[in-house]
Amino acid sequence: MMDNTLTKTIEDFGARVASVWEGLRPTTRTLVERALVASQTPAAGGVVSRPGGAAYDARAEWELSRLLAAFDDRATEAGVSALNAEQTRELRHMAETCALVLHLQARSAEVFAQLLERALLAREYARVDALADTILKRLAPTEICELARHPNPPVRAIAHEALLQTPISALVGLLNDPVDSDIARDALERQAAEFGSEEARWVVNALERADDAEEDL
Numbered sequence: 001m002m003d004n005t006l007t008k009t010i011e012d013f014g015a016r017v018a019s020v021w022e023g024l025r026p027t028t029r030t031l032v033e034r035a036l037v038a039s040q041t042p043a044a045g046g047v048v049s050r051p052g053g054a055a056y057d058a059r060a061e062w063e064l065s066r067l068l069a070a071f072d073d074r075a076t077e078a079g080v081s082a083l084n085a086e087q088t089r090e091l092r093h094m095a096e097t098c099a100l101v102l103h104l105q106a107r108s109a110e111v112f113a114q115l116l117e118r119a120l121l122a123r124e125y126a127r128v129d130a131l132a133d134t135i136l137k138r139l140a141p142t143e144i145c146e147l148a149r150h151p152n153p154p155v156r157a158i159a160h161e162a163l164l165q166t167p168i169s170a171l172v173g174l175l176n177d178p179v180d181s182d183i184a185r186d187a188l189e190r191q192a193a194e195f196g197s198e199e200a201r202w203v204v205n206a207l208e209r210a211d212d213a214e215e216d217l
Contacts, residue, residue: 006036007021009087012087013071013083013087014074016070016073017070020066020067020070023063023066024063025059028057028059028060028064031101031105032064032067032094032098032101035097035098035101036094039097056107057105058107058108061105061111064098064101064102064105065102065110065111067098068098068102068118071091071094071095071098072095074091075088075091075092075095099115103130103131103134106138107138107139107143108139109139109143109146109147109159110146112131112134112135112138112139112147113147113150113155116152116154116158117152117155119131120152120154131158132158132161132162135147135158136162136165136166139162141163141166141173141174141184142180144159144163144166145180145184147159148160148163148183149183160186160187163183164187164190164195166187168188168191168197168200168203171184171187171188171191172184172188172203175207188200188204192204
């Protein structure tokens with residue numbers, strides 16, 4: 001898909017989508033364009049891949065997140081909008097392609113929550129599982145804790161399950177954090193109770209002794 005053709009298609013989706021698209025840096029726009037070409041190329045099997053050795057780009061993640069939100073919002077409006085059937089299909093295809101690119105790029109709790117919520121809403125449970133499997137590989141423990149505070153209960157549950165698989169040393173490192181300590185402690189207690197981890201049990205017992213000592217003062 002040539003850039004001018006893509007730009008015309010984007011403009012047909014409305015002012016907000018066009019504005020977000022125009023605000024993308026060239027490098028981010030190229031990511032989307034290449035992904036769209038790959039998704040339409042039989043030889044590639046529709047598989048979108050992350051460029052080998054490509055460095056993480058936090059700004060690109062933020063830009064792609066905004067673009068996906070604009071696509072999704074427009075798709076929600078499509079039933080009562082002036083989009084025809086072909087434009088609606090193209091809009092949804094672009095949204096799905098953008099979501100796949102984000103899945104390959106994401107390193108933040110906010111974006112993982114966005115991807116999880118849209119997959120849950122669509123009842124795409126295979127994608128939910130794929131995202132859940134990626135959390136430990138991509139998110140730092142503090143980001144997983146942030147995800148565990150999300151207002152959406154299923155998203156919180158997924159994050160808490162990821163914390164059950166987080167190394168104990170990483171959870172211990174969060175115990176002095178005023179924001180994440182309670183979540184880290186809960187994960188340690190669950191690792192001790194549900195997984196029978198002796199290391200987690202030792203840490204939990206030490207915390208309980210410290211609590212008792214504070215109460216005695």
